[in-house]
Amino acid sequence: MVVQASKQKAKTLKKPAIDVVLEWFKTKQWDPFPFQKKTWSAHAKGESGLIHAPTGTGKTYAAWAGPLIEWMDELGKKPMPKRPPELRVLWITPLRALVKDTTHSLRTLVEDLQLPWTVEERTGDTTGSIKAKQRKRFPSCLVTTPESLSLLLSYPETKEAFSNLRTVVVDEWHELLSTKRGVQTELGLARLRLWNSKLKTWGLSATLGNLDIAQATLLGTNKPGKLIDGDFKKKFEVDVLIPKDMEKFPWAGHLGGKMVEEVAQQIEGAGTTLVFTNVRSQTEFWFHALQQIRPKWKDEIGIHHGSIDRKERKQVEVRLREGTIRAVVCTSSLDLGVDFSPVDQVIQIGGPKGVARLLQRAGRCGHQPGAVSRVICVPTHAMEMVEYAAAREAINERRIEARDPLSSPLDLLAQHLITLALGGGFFSKDAIKEVRSAWSFRDITEEEWGWVLDFIIRGGDTLRAYDQFKRVVVDSDGLHSVESRIISRFHRMSIGTITSDPAIEVKFSTGRRLGTVEESFISRIKPGSNFYFGGKLLTLKRVRDLTAVVSLAKRGKGVIPVWGGGKSPLSSELASGVRQKLEAAGMHIFKEKEMRALRPSLELQSIGSRLPKMNELLIERTDTREGTCWFVYPFAGCLAHEGLASLISYRMTRLEPMTLSLSFNDYGFHLCSTSTQEFNESDWRNLLSPEGVVDELLECMNLSEMDKRQFREVARVAGLIFQGYPGARKSNRQVQASGGLFFDVFSKYDPHNLLLTQSRREVLDRQLEVNRMVSTLERISGQIIVRESPSRLSPFGFPLWAESLRSQVSSESWSERVKRMSQQLEKSA
Amino acid sequence: MNESLTIDWQGELLQLLADRAVFWPKEKTIYIADTHFGKAATFRKVGIPVSEHTTMEDCQRLAKLIDDTRAQKLVILGDFLHARAGRSQPVRNLLFNWRDQYQKLSIDLVRGNHDLQSGDPWPELGITCLPDPTPSKKNTWELRHLPPEEEVDRPFLAGHLHPGYRLHGKGRDSLRCPCWVVNEKRIILPAFGSFTGLKNIKHEKDEKIFLTNGKEIQELG
Known part of the structure; x- marks a missing residue:
């Protein structure tokens, strides 16, 4: 071995650390933004906090330079070490796809400053040998995901390896916030803070309506923090492609095929374009439609959505980064992850559904300081024009949706406690304090805690008789730990909360x-x-x-797949904006060009029926061939309307026995019956009463089927379903069962299992937005009910009437249901 | 007794029993498939909490079927035991208790893929283990676990698939249940075990599908 003596004098820092960073900015010809400087000085004071700013404004450097400055300050005049410092920064990012880009961009600063820091990634994709090497000696900064952090916590050695950790940065916190992965992050952070009470936590987030809560959730209960506003009045522009022939533009529909040529022309006129759609099937439709109209684009445009294989998606992402692609048609799968590859133009197909979403998508272009982020909106049906006008106003006023953290998800707690039991063990008394320091679990009761402990130790109520079940064992001192190697192996393999449906x-x-x-x-x-x-x-x-x-296929036509889920309702913020626009239109005020374009339709609505004011609830009644149709317009989003439609029809059938069919969209719902029953004002008041909503919903909706589907996720997080991974040993197959099977078995033999309760709550909160239903009914009780009887379907009513998705409310036996559904099967065949 | 439905198959009258079994009255024989005893115990081994309630229930159902039909013979079309790890004391006790009540019953098992791995049942249970396929008594048809993929000459009864069918109604309305898949040459039985899953099957033209919810039976279409 040849040892080369270094003749160079060891380098030392010649100036204050902050100046080193400022100089780097200068070489890039950037001027640090005030929010970046604010973050650095707060970090230097040992503070934690949340930085919110639109994408592409330099949040990464705001959070990254702080820890580097801190290290340089500690170094002072000492010679620059050759050996990289041990783990000082943990960088958590929600998407595996983002890890590589983040690592790259963090490295750039370190290399430019010639610091001996190492930045490495660690995800589910990292090879075993690299992971093992990292466990021996971690890099100075580790870029990872919530799952991988959780996995690290399951190894007792991690505590020692993390003893030098100073700062945790959580990227895209708004994406994690109201998800179980966000809760997983919270619990991980609670543990890291227990190890080091001086740990600094910094979150990067898009602007949200409840930033204070977002910050509290990140930092944990009773932890002060600094909210840093990086929203330096960046300009956003919402432009709309107004259909040429507005008179003939459809009132209903969701594909928007009429505008393909216009969109193609927009793409031609710009460099790189992202074409955002709302659902995956729409992505497939638009990609195909654009190729049909511009055959020469065969290899110039790409498609990207969550169901496409990761390798295929990656190719598109790479081409996007290289700028070798003309356009990508995508869903929210590209909402994140293109932060590092700005595009020239963003097009939004269909309604924006939420202010934050449109803002996020618009932010994909116009990254140069001072540039405008512009999004071109393309309606798929006429009423979306109102949404655009409302969204623009909300963006200008920065009225953005809130995202609420989850409340005590016990499936995740069960998972986390086993992780802690593996990672050196825990005592119940200390662990409950630690868990309660996480915002989402601040209100967990002793009873819930006790149940989860019992569940992981004895397997719950029904398993007391089986002494061989020992997932977690408790020793005489009260230390909870995992002894069985097979249980450890299974738990580590199944850590993670993202569910993929079969x-x-x-x-x-x-x-x-x-x-x-x-x-x-x-x-x-x-x-x-x-x-x-x-x-x-x-x-x-x-x-x-x-x-x-x-x-x-060589030639011919094909059908486009429909993927379930993913249908997001119109947000409350946007819905209230829509109601304001309609009120204005009712008073003949048409300020925006979209509203002017829609004027004929709105006037038709106004003449035949009514444009409701803010303090009015519009109910229309129209007789059609199908029977009597009632149309109710609460403007509460499609999920709440689905629940409301079921609830109201259930209440109607109690007034008079009848069979009702129903449909719903973001603006309202529709009930149709052959009955000629009349409902007067006070009937409607009773039908729309906010009393007893949850109990009646449980009676009228086929909730057990919905619960069963939701239970899949709960079962997987709680470690009941072992999904395995590619290449997993075949013997694992013997312990595979579906969530539905567990649901049935638990419902029958262990009905008090709190995981069942949780899955019911998740159905009510997430799938039906029960809170929104109740608050909508409460709002309605203070509104004037205006009833109209248009002789023909109104522009508002038509899309509801045309909506093919109908379900019936009735109470049938199993065999009646089978008979009915198999008859429907024949009809459609 | 739960519902039953008689079908004429290969010139014999067979009863489909809503408890996911087939009864051949002439020979007083009950056919079931895929009991997967010991599955819950296998899960517990790796820390997944499942009780033996399903095993108890399955033993009770089996007892009731034998009482109701006065069967003298039980044929299990494979996958009697789920896995070697499931050969545990609680399962053994439950099965032994059940067997004690029906000492005269003759039991055959056509070894299924799970049985090959988990080994033959405890000898005290007095179960005759047979290879897959085995001709039935009097050679009327073959008894199989795995339904063969290619056309075969001899008609057969088989299990393995755990067939289930999903019906779609309007909107979110949907329903999934176990079923028998019957055509001229074969009968695929639903899995008997309560802690077993379903595999969705398609309705082929030459087949009849009989759905059950454990109490009633409905033919599809």
Whole structure:
């Protein structure tokens, strides 16, 4: 071995650390923003906090330079060490796809400043050998995900390895905030703070309506912090492509095929374009439509959504970064992750649904300081024009949706406590304090705590008789730990909270993976028929063992898959903006060009029926061939309307026995019956009463089916479902069961299992937005009910009437249900 | 007794029993498939809390079926035991208690893929283990666990698939239940075990599908 003596004198810092950083900014010809400087000085004082700013404004450097300055300050005049410092910064990011970009961008600053820091990533993709090497000696900064942090906490050695940790940065906190992964982050942070009470936590977030709560959730209960506003009045522009022939523009629909040519022209006129849609099937539709109208774009445009295989998506992301792609049609799968590759133009197809979402999407372009972030909106039906006008106003006034943290998800607690039991063990008395320091668990009761402990130690009520069940064992001192190696292995393999529904993998016969579709979709396609997926026309060859083998179709047409879920309701902020715009239109005020374009339709609504004022609830009644139709317009978003429609029809059937069919959208709901029953003002008051909503919902909706579906996620997080991973040993198959099966078994033999309660609560909160239903009904009780009887369907009513998604309210036996559904099957066949 | 439905198959009258079994009155034989005893115990081994309630229930259902039909013979079409890890004391006790009540009953098991791994049942249970396929008594049809993929000459009864069918109504309305899949040449039985999953199947043209919720039976279509 040759030892080379270094003749160079060891380097020392010649100036204050802050100046080193400022100089770097100067070489980049940047001027640090005030919020960046504020963050650095707060960090230097040992403070924690939350930085909120639109994307592309330099949040990363605001948070990253602080820890570097701190280290340089500690170094002082001492010579610059050769050896990288041990782990000082943990950088948590919600998306694995973001890890690489983040690592790269953090490294840039370190290298430019010639600091001996190492920045490495650690995710589920990191190889075992690298992980093992890291566990021996961690890099100075580790970029990772919530799951990987949780996994690290399951190793007792981590505590020692993290003893030098000074700062945790949580990127895109707004994305994690109201998710179980966010709660997982909170619990991880609670542990890190227990190890080091001086740990600084910094969150990076988009602007939200409840930043104080967002900050409290990140920092934990009773921890002061600094909220740093980086929203330096960045300019956003919401532009709308007004259909040329507004008279003929449809009142209903969601694909927006009429505007393809206009969109193609917009794409032609710019460098790189992101075309955002609201759902995956719409992405497939638009990608195909653009290719049809511009065949020469075959290889110039890309498609990106959550069901496309990661490898395929990655290719699109790389081309986007390199700027070698003209346009990408995508869903919110690209809301994040293109932070490092700004584009020239952003197009939004369909309604924005939320202010924050539109802001986020607009922020994908106009990254140069002082530049305007502009989004071009393309309506799919006429009423979306109102949403655009309302969204623009809300953006200008920065009226942005709040995101609420979750409240005590016990499935996640069960998972975390086993992680703690593995990672050196815990005592109940200390652990409850630690867990309660996380905002989402601040209100957890002794009873809930006791249940979760019992669940992980003895397996809950029904398992007391089986002494061989010892997931977590308690020794005589009260230390909870895991002894069984097989249980440790299974737990580590199943850490993580993202659920993927059982999906069918789409593959070529060569084995190349294209992505996933839902079983219910593929089961309706016959082998030999075509469907569109990932922008390709494919022929289904066969389906076997959760795999659909396909080949490229030569020609012909195909159907577009529909993926369940993902339908986000119109936000309350935007809905209230829409109501304001409609009130103005009712008073003949048409300020915005969208409202002017929509004027004929709105006047039709006004003449035939009414444009409701802010303090009015509009109810229309129209007789059609199907029977009597009632249309109610609370403007509370599609999820709450689904629940309201079921609730109101249930209440109607109690007044008079009848069968009702129903439909709903973001603006209202529609009930139709062959009954000729009249409802007067006081009837409607009773029907719309906010009393007893939850109890009646439980009676009238087929909630157990919904609970069962939701239980999949709960079961997986709580470690009941072991999903395994590619290449997992086959023997794991023997312990695979579906969430539905657990749901049935628990409902029957362990009905007091709190995980069942939780899954019910998640259905009510997330799938039906019960809180919003109740607050809507409370609002209505203070509103004037205006009843109109238009002779023909109004512009508001038409889309509801046309909505094919209908369900019926009735009470049938199992065999009646089977008979009815199998008859419907024949009709559609 | 829960519902039953008689079908004419291969010139014999067979009863589909809503408890996910088939009864052949002439020979006083009950056919069931895929009991997967010991599955819950296998789960507990890796720290997933599931009780033996399903095993108790399955033993009770089986007892009731034998009482109701006065069967003299039980044929299990494979996957009697779920896994080697499931050969635990609680499961053994439950099965032994059940067997004690029906000492005269003759029991055959066509070994399924799970049985090959978990080993033959405890000898005290007095179960005759047979290879897959085995011709039935009097050679009327074959008894199988795995339904063969290619066309075969001999008609057969088989399990393995855990067939289930999902019906879709309007909107979010949907319903999924276990089923028998019957055509001229074969009967695929639903899984008997209560702690077993379902695999969705398609309705092929030449097949009849009989759905059950454990109490009633409905033919599809």
